[in-house]
Amino acid sequence: MLETIAQLSKSYSRWPDQSDAVKQWQDKGKKVFGYMCNHIPEELLFAGGILPVKFLGDSIPIVDANQYHALFMCYFARTIVEMGLQKGFSKLDGLIGVYSCEGGCNIFQIAAEIVKPPYYQFISIPHDNKREKQEMALEYFTKELNVVKTSLEEYLGEEITAAKMVQAINVYNENRQLLRQLYDARGNKERPGFTGVEVAEIMNWVVEVPKDEANEKLRSLLDETAARKLPAVSGPRIHISGTLFLDNEIFQLIEDLGGMVVSDDLCMGSRYFWDDIKLPEEKTADKLIEAIARYKLDKVPCSCMCSSYVAEDRLEHIKKLIDKYQVNGVIFAVHKWCDSHQMDRPFMIRQLQEAGLPVLSIEVERNIGDAQGRNRIESFLEMIGGDSRVTG
Amino acid sequence: MSQVKTDKSTKSIETTKQVFPMVKAYYAEANKVAQDHSKKICYVTGAGLVDIAWVYEDVLPIFPENFNAACAAKQITPTLLDIAEGAGYARDLCGYFRNYTGYFLGGKDLDLSFPGGGLPMPDFLMGDSSTCNFHLKWWRETERLMGYKVPCYLLEVPYIPPRMDYDVLESHYLDYTVKQIKGLLEFIGKITGKKLDEDRLREVVRLSGEASALFEETQQLRKAVPSPMGSEDGLSVLMPLVQWSGTQQAVDFYRNLRDEVKARVDNGIGVLPGEEKLRILFDNIPPWFSLGIFNYLQKFDAVSVIETYTHYFHYSRGRLDPDKPYESLARKYLYGCWFMTSVREKVENLFARYAQDYKVDGIISYALYGCKIATGFLPYQAKYMQEKLGIPSLILEGDMVDPRDYADGPVKNRVDAFMEMLLEKKYQGMIKNTLL
Numbered sequence: 001m002l003e004t005i006a007q008l009s010k011s012y013s014r015w016p017d018q019s020d021a022v023k024q025w026q027d028k029g030k031k032v033f034g035y036m037c038n039h040i041p042e043e044l045l046f047a048g049g050i051l052p053v054k055f056l057g058d059s060i061p062i063v064d065a066n067q068y069h070a071l072f073m074c075y076f077a078r079t080i081v082e083m084g085l086q087k088g089f090s091k092l093d094g095l096i097g098v099y100s101c102e103g104g105c106n107i108f109q110i111a112a113e114i115v116k117p118p119y120y121q122f123i124s125i126p127h128d129n130k131r132e133k134q135e136m137a138l139e140y141f142t143k144e145l146n147v148v149k150t151s152l153e154e155y156l157g158e159e160i161t162a163a164k165m166v167q168a169i170n171v172y173n174e175n176r177q178l179l180r181q182l183y184d185a186r187g188n189k190e191r192p193g194f195t196g197v198e199v200a201e202i203m204n205w206v207v208e209v210p211k212d213e214a215n216e217k218l219r220s221l222l223d224e225t226a227a228r229k230l231p232a233v234s235g236p237r238i239h240i241s242g243t244l245f246l247d248n249e250i251f252q253l254i255e256d257l258g259g260m261v262v263s264d265d266l267c268m269g270s271r272y273f274w275d276d277i278k279l280p281e282e283k284t285a286d287k288l289i290e291a292i293a294r295y296k297l298d299k300v301p302c303s304c305m306c307s308s309y310v311a312e313d314r315l316e317h318i319k320k321l322i323d324k325y326q327v328n329g330v331i332f333a334v335h336k337w338c339d340s341h342q343m344d345r346p347f348m349i350r351q352l353q354e355a356g357l358p359v360l361s362i363e364v365e366r367n368i369g370d371a372q373g374r375n376r377i378e379s380f381l382e383m384i385g386g387d388s389r390v391t392g
Numbered sequence: 393m394s395q396v397k398t399d400k401s402t403k404s405i406e407t408t409k410q411v412f413p414m415v416k417a418y419y420a421e422a423n424k425v426a427q428d429h430s431k432k433i434c435y436v437t438g439a440g441l442v443d444i445a446w447v448y449e450d451v452l453p454i455f456p457e458n459f460n461a462a463c464a465a466k467q468i469t470p471t472l473l474d475i476a477e478g479a480g481y482a483r484d485l486c487g488y489f490r491n492y493t494g495y496f497l498g499g500k501d502l503d504l505s506f507p508g509g510g511l512p513m514p515d516f517l518m519g520d521s522s523t524c525n526f527h528l529k530w531w532r533e534t535e536r537l538m539g540y541k542v543p544c545y546l547l548e549v550p551y552i553p554p555r556m557d558y559d560v561l562e563s564h565y566l567d568y569t570v571k572q573i574k575g576l577l578e579f580i581g582k583i584t585g586k587k588l589d590e591d592r593l594r595e596v597v598r599l600s601g602e603a604s605a606l607f608e609e610t611q612q613l614r615k616a617v618p619s620p621m622g623s624e625d626g627l628s629v630l631m632p633l634v635q636w637s638g639t640q641q642a643v644d645f646y647r648n649l650r651d652e653v654k655a656r657v658d659n660g661i662g663v664l665p666g667e668e669k670l671r672i673l674f675d676n677i678p679p680w681f682s683l684g685i686f687n688y689l690q691k692f693d694a695v696s697v698i699e700t701y702t703h704y705f706h707y708s709r710g711r712l713d714p715d716k717p718y719e720s721l722a723r724k725y726l727y728g729c730w731f732m733t734s735v736r737e738k739v740e741n742l743f744a745r746y747a748q749d750y751k752v753d754g755i756i757s758y759a760l761y762g763c764k765i766a767t768g769f770l771p772y773q774a775k776y777m778q779e780k781l782g783i784p785s786l787i788l789e790g791d792m793v794d795p796r797d798y799a800d801g802p803v804k805n806r807v808d809a810f811m812e813m814l815l816e817k818k819y820q821g822m823i824k825n826t827l828l
């Protein structure tokens with residue numbers, strides 16, 4: 001791994017209480033909030049001077065959390081309760097949740113009851129928000145985000161002005177653009193600028209640190225790697241579909257086997273940054289909130305969304321990436337007990353297979369499932385390697 | 393097909409006997425309509441939305457969840473579940489969904505004794521999320537399954553977050569729900585080619601409200617000691633509310649039920665012939681294939697006196713106002729099922745109050761591995777009830793229609809141990825001493 005990236009890794013922790021980035025922000029007298037799902041309005045928090053840090057979960061054993069939640073929840077979410085019980089979030093100033101998936105909805109609230117943060121907010125996002133429902137869903141969600149804004153202002157004791165919102169949106173949009181460049185650099189077939197593992201680690205880091213600082217680092221990282229000469233990948237180029245992982249094991253394993261993850265539609269991947277917020281012409285606070293709401297509803301959908309054609313829309317995104325990054329095979333690595341993603345999976349797999357792509361589906365829990373998961377990935381890569389090995 | 397051995401239940405309420413003929417006649421009508429297309433068949437989901445379908449006379453709402461529960465009662469679900477899983481649907485998805493999908497992916501062509509002869513194909517779909525968002529995904533998968541040839545309208549009822557309690561709803565929650573109710577009525581209007589009759593809408597809201605109020609009165613009567621109606625009946629008499637809210641038929645049924653239960657209370661007639669030693673609150677969706685579990689409790693002189701599930705299909709907070717039909721319906725959907733209410737409100741206010749009002753000694757929660765929204769917080773709830781109110785819970789695990797992992801023996805062993813513990817706790821050794 002590139003030394004610069006290894007350094008970035010040291011600036012954050014999966015445990016917010018141990019994160020340098022969190023500490024540095026709080027040392028400036030500013031607030032840090034934890035969140036679990038991408039659907040929260042990060043830009044609004046950032047405009048208020050709050051650092052939003054994503055709960056990444058951790059590959060830890062669940063010890064006490066089982067007394068609080070049913071076992072039938074994804075492992076990622078369960079580790080959030082465990083980390084809450086182990087005081088992993090006790091330095092956070094606030095928690096902000098959103099009802100995205102049903103497991104996460106329960107788990108986040110339980111974690112909040114355990115942590116009892118000074119500020120706590122939970123957002124109800126519309127899941128059926130396209131076509132005939134688009135306008136009414138947007139109107140509702142804009143109002144919901146306005147409630148959040150007012151409560152943040154009360155908590156902070158100051159207004160979140162339009163000017164601050166514009167600034168925050170610009171910082172976040174730039175961040176998205178830089179991450180897309182990063183993906184393009186990794187996806188370069190002849191001369192990849194980054195490995196799959198490196199990009200996975202950058203994604204972990206980027207959701208834990210202030211985006212303006214992240215942008216600076218990303219810019220210099222992209223400069224640094226412009227002249228980098230990584231060898232072309234000799235094995236299969238893989239797209240991963242799912243949500244997130246509790247470590248970088250799957251990326252590493254694929255690389256160890258000679259392949260590389262060159263593309264994904266993970267929560268902690270392309271779905272986090274693929275679309276930009278469109279700044280409205282009229283830059284009033286109301287219009288800006290509406291722009292954030294619109295972005296949240298219009299972006300490449302998570303499987304937890306319920307609009308018609310939601311799986312088709314997601315598939316379209318995957319297919320675009322597959323073409324762009326010249327993917328040879330797709331791995332669905334979905335968390336066990338993750339209803340939304342399991343629900344869309346059979347259809348998406350069928351469609352990709354009909355398009356001629358080899359597809360592997362594995363279930364992840366704490367990790368990719370010991371020997372069995374590893375063996376299945378190994379056989380899959382061998383199987384594709386035979387007919388699409390890239391030389392070079 | 394795996395052989396499943398579970399108990400069927402026996403009832404003590406006369407009115408319950410009316411349910412089966414009603415359902416039978418209804419399925420007969422559905423089959424007739426499926427043949428002669430005299431009405432549009434729509435599939436409805438969730439808790440309570442059905443009244444909107446009854447606004448249009450030439451619409452016949454079918455409730456697939458009930459079909460799934462009935463398949464479970466007939467113990468034919470394993471074959472259908474296997475088919476769905478074989479097609480790639482994970483075993484940990486909602487059992488209702490898997491059973492239904494198995495039916496459409498080939499199960500319906502098998503020689504099985506389907507309730508009502510099977511599910512008639514729909515002309516359109518209407519769904520809501522008042523129980524869960526999963527329902528919305530399920531209807532979207534149905535659209536896909538049917539090649540997008542069946543139009544669909546979903547009414548998404550926003551989840552009530554912890555910042556709100558039941559008495560103060562922010563206006564955008566109500567407005568959004570009202571807008572969608574209007575959108576849904578317009579959608580049905582387009583399909584049927586009929587203009588919305590506002591008088592008819594008010595009439596449906598009046599009837600729905602009346603059935604709701606009669607049912608709520610019955611629920612209140614169930615607070616009596618001894619319990620006039622146990623869960624073995626309580627769960628069965630729910631069907632008319634689920635299927636016929638908004639019709640005179642439901643009103644008549646619940647008037648009879650209320651009268652019968654009231655007479656039992658007035659005359660001190662309980663479920664048990666002898667002393668009622670323990671009162672249980674049954675929480676969550678029951679295992680439909682094994683409702684005999686409620687009768688089993690009687691072995692311990694215990695009655696399951698109330699359920700959370702029977703709270704989810706009506707409006708329990710006063711009367712629906714026919715003069716404000718949209719707002720009334722919106723409130724009904726928003727307040728109906730606790731699944732879509734914050735953990736804080738449902739555990740600390742709704743559930744805790746329920747347990748106290750019904751004077752229960754213990755809680756049996758059925759944790760469904762397929763139903764994340766209803767199940768995720770149950771251990772937290774159990775801990776809360778024990779620590780704050782001293783009421784113990786037993787959490788059983790399984791699925792509401794999938795009996796393949798349900799082991800009757802071990803379940804009963806756990807129930808035995810729980811009941812003995814409750815008896816011991818309540819009577820502090822008195823029972824043992826008497827036995828000695």
Ligand code: SF4
Nearest residue numbers: 074101103104243338
């Ligand atoms: S992995 Fe799935 S179940 Fe878990 S929080 Fe994410 S969307 Fe929800």
Ligand code: SF4
Nearest residue numbers: 486523524526527763
């Ligand atoms: S059982 Fe649960 S997941 Fe399934 S439809 Fe009902 S509330 Fe939804």
